Amino acid sequence: MPTKNKKATKINTEDLYKISNKLKQTVIDMLLESGTGHTAGSLGTAEIFSALYFEILNIDPKKPNKKDRDRFLLSNGHICPIWYATLSERGFFPKTELWKLRKINSKLQGHPKINTLPGIENSSGSLGQGLSQAIGIALAAKMDGLSYRVYCMTGDGELNEGQIWEAAMFAPNKKLNNITWIIDRNNIQSDGNTEDIMPLENLKDKLESFNWYVIEIDGHNIEEIISACKMAKSITQRPTVIIAHTIPGEGVDFMENKYQWHGRVPTKKEAVEAKEKLNSII
Amino acid sequence: MLNTRLNLNKDVFLKDVKRKSPRDGFGEAIANLASRNKSIITLSADLSESVKLQEFKKNYPNRFIQTGIAEQNMCSIASGLAMEEKIPFVVSHAVFLTYRGWDQIRLSICMNNLNVKICGTHEGFSNGPDGASAEPLEDIALMRVLPNMTVINPIDYEQTKTAITEISKIEGPVYLRFSKAEIPSITTKDTPFKIGKADILTEGKDVTLISCGAITYEALVAAKNLKAKYKIDAELISSPTIKPLDEMRILESAKKTGFVVTIEEHQIIGGLGGAVSELLSEKLPTPLLRIGVEDAFGESGSYEDLKNKFGLSAHRIEDKVVKFLKEKK
Numbered sequence: 001m002p003t004k005n006k007k008a009t010k011i012n013t014e015d016l017y018k019i020s021n022k023l024k025q026t027v028i029d030m031l032l033e034s035g036t037g038h039t040a041g042s043l044g045t046a047e048i049f050s051a052l053y054f055e056i057l058n059i060d061p062k063k064p065n066k067k068d069r070d071r072f073l074l075s076n077g078h079i080c081p082i083w084y085a086t087l088s089e090r091g092f093f094p095k096t097e098l099w100k101l102r103k104i105n106s107k108l109q110g111h112p113k114i115n116t117l118p119g120i121e122n123s124s125g126s127l128g129q130g131l132s133q134a135i136g137i138a139l140a141a142k143m144d145g146l147s148y149r150v151y152c153m154t155g156d157g158e159l160n161e162g163q164i165w166e167a168a169m170f171a172p173n174k175k176l177n178n179i180t181w182i183i184d185r186n187n188i189q190s191d192g193n194t195e196d197i198m199p200l201e202n203l204k205d206k207l208e209s210f211n212w213y214v215i216e217i218d219g220h221n222i223e224e225i226i227s228a229c230k231m232a233k234s235i236t237q238r239p240t241v242i243i244a245h246t247i248p249g250e251g252v253d254f255m256e257n258k259y260q261w262h263g264r265v266p267t268k269k270e271a272v273e274a275k276e277k278l279n280s281i282i
Numbered sequence: 283m284l285n286t287r288l289n290l291n292k293d294v295f296l297k298d299v300k301r302k303s304p305r306d307g308f309g310e311a312i313a314n315l316a317s318r319n320k321s322i323i324t325l326s327a328d329l330s331e332s333v334k335l336q337e338f339k340k341n342y343p344n345r346f347i348q349t350g351i352a353e354q355n356m357c358s359i360a361s362g363l364a365m366e367e368k369i370p371f372v373v374s375h376a377v378f379l380t381y382r383g384w385d386q387i388r389l390s391i392c393m394n395n396l397n398v399k400i401c402g403t404h405e406g407f408s409n410g411p412d413g414a415s416a417e418p419l420e421d422i423a424l425m426r427v428l429p430n431m432t433v434i435n436p437i438d439y440e441q442t443k444t445a446i447t448e449i450s451k452i453e454g455p456v457y458l459r460f461s462k463a464e465i466p467s468i469t470t471k472d473t474p475f476k477i478g479k480a481d482i483l484t485e486g487k488d489v490t491l492i493s494c495g496a497i498t499y500e501a502l503v504a505a506k507n508l509k510a511k512y513k514i515d516a517e518l519i520s521s522p523t524i525k526p527l528d529e530m531r532i533l534e535s536a537k538k539t540g541f542v543v544t545i546e547e548h549q550i551i552g553g554l555g556g557a558v559s560e561l562l563s564e565k566l567p568t569p570l571l572r573i574g575v576e577d578a579f580g581e582s583g584s585y586e587d588l589k590n591k592f593g594l595s596a597h598r599i600e601d602k603v604v605k606f607l608k609e610k611k
Contacts, residue, residue: 136362143323
């Protein structure tokens with residue numbers, strides 16, 4: 001790992017799981033407070049966010065715009081509660097901001113907006129645009145001879161959008177080996193299960209045929225997340241996509257794998273119950 | 283009759299006046315600009331020759347990005363480049379670029395106020411033979427409604443060249459719309475051009491004509507004929523910048539003449555006519571006639587035939603202005 005990440009590398013896997021659990025609880029609190037938002041995807045990606053922000057990314061919360069930082073872009077903007085919770089936990093901005101999610105005059109917009117908060121690298125909300133934005137940044141890095149890496153997370157339902165496949169064709173064609181695309185493969189979208197709405201399988205084959213280097217992982221296994229991200233860095237001739245199989249709502253049994261939790265928030269009673277479940281895991 | 287302060291082309295009314303395409307002006311200007319500014323990047327969706335990027339491509343292959351026929355991807359890629367302080371010019375036929383790419387232009391570019399220059403070619407009827415699907419008649423409206431966007435529709439070859447340089451100097455998204463048609467140049471390289479500023483091409487006291495884009499030539503001929511045939515003294519204002527509109531100049535002229543006519547190769551809804559009517563109705567209610575395409579799609583035909591059929595040739599403009607003044611006076 002780069003020496004600049006020394007502090008982060010001291011965190012062991014056990015700590016990263018603890019951070020993930022804490023982030024999930026923060027998300028529950030945020031969504032209870034805001035009254036609207038998306039729960040399942042936010043909980044389901046907590047391990048990925050903690051691994052990225054506490055281990056993988058070359059970032060400095062004190063210098064959020066430093067030129068050589070790794071860029072992380074969130075394309076499925078609706079899961080931004082977990083992004084906000086993570087950035088705050090990592091020290092990008094005070095936690096007091098978190099309780100203003102989706103409220104008037106808040107920096108925490110319902111979908112991410114660039115320049116509203118340190119660490120927010122892109123605007124999203126209309127699905128399918130993030131990977132293309134990441135490609136633009138990756139091209140600029142190549143032109144300028146800079147070695148930072150561009151990470152982009154998309155949903156899986158988001159793969160219904162045509163623009164994703166335009167971007168998926170483009171990046172390998174330009175040999176953009178500085179991109180790591182992470183797909184949150186949680187099998188749900190607004191109206192139901194992905195394979196019922198618009199089947200994506202065989203997703204690995206599809207992406208391989210587009211000439212991506214494809215890694216499939218358990219998106220809740222922090223060792224697998226870290227090793228996949230490290231592997232991606234060693235691929236020289238093409239971009240890498242990590243298909244992270246996740247359980248939407250992970251850690252709260254009554255939310256897990258239920259597409260109904262894609263776009264709803266817990267009641268007060270459900271929130272208390274959810275946090276009890278999460279506390280019992282630690 | 284031409285405003286002498288603007289160094290306009292004295293030969294503009296000659297029968298054998300040299301005709302040039304604004305599209306060629308773009309191609310020359312962008313290659314020239316790239317030699318002075320290393321941040322300039324161009325992106326094309328499989329139409330680089332059609333939009334005259336050959337020279338740029340040849341001289342700066344590493345700063346030319348071919349996206350294939352994928353305008354959505356192209357617009358969002360440009361936003362990423364702009365985040366890293368490049369100045370991307372996305373270039374395609376206006377009809378594909380601004381329609382297919384609208385959501386990306388809105389979210390990836392305008393919401394972030396990013397420095398992306400959106401260059402739409404083949405304005406209005408200038409791709410006439412290709413028919414309705416190829417005729418952008420709604421693009422000014424689509425771009426004008428977006429927050430942070432500047433919208434410019436230069437009137438000829440020389441002004442397109444100057445505009446390219448000027449838009450590279452301002453920060454933020456710009457929509458630049460220009461014609462493919464070979465038309466007489468009204469301006470010269472010595473004609474001043476400032477973003478947000480409209481110019482009085484011919485002074486007059488009876489009616490204000492306001493025009494943008496290549497159709498300004500027809501408006502100019504109409505202004506000349508109105509005087510010669512009907513003794514109507516028309517003040518022709520060229521307003522290449524549609525957003526922000528040069529409100530002061532338009533209001534001053536409207537106050538002077540009391541009658542306003544807008545002329546554009548675009549729907550009368552939402553474009554220059556829309557912008558001017560919004561201005562006048564709020565600040566100086568004035569009888570207004572919007573000349574343009576009247577809530578219809580175009581069709582195949584030569585540029586000249588289409589202008590004539592859709593009421594945008596000089597003599598059709600004259601007839602409409604005469605009728606308008608007769609009715610309103």
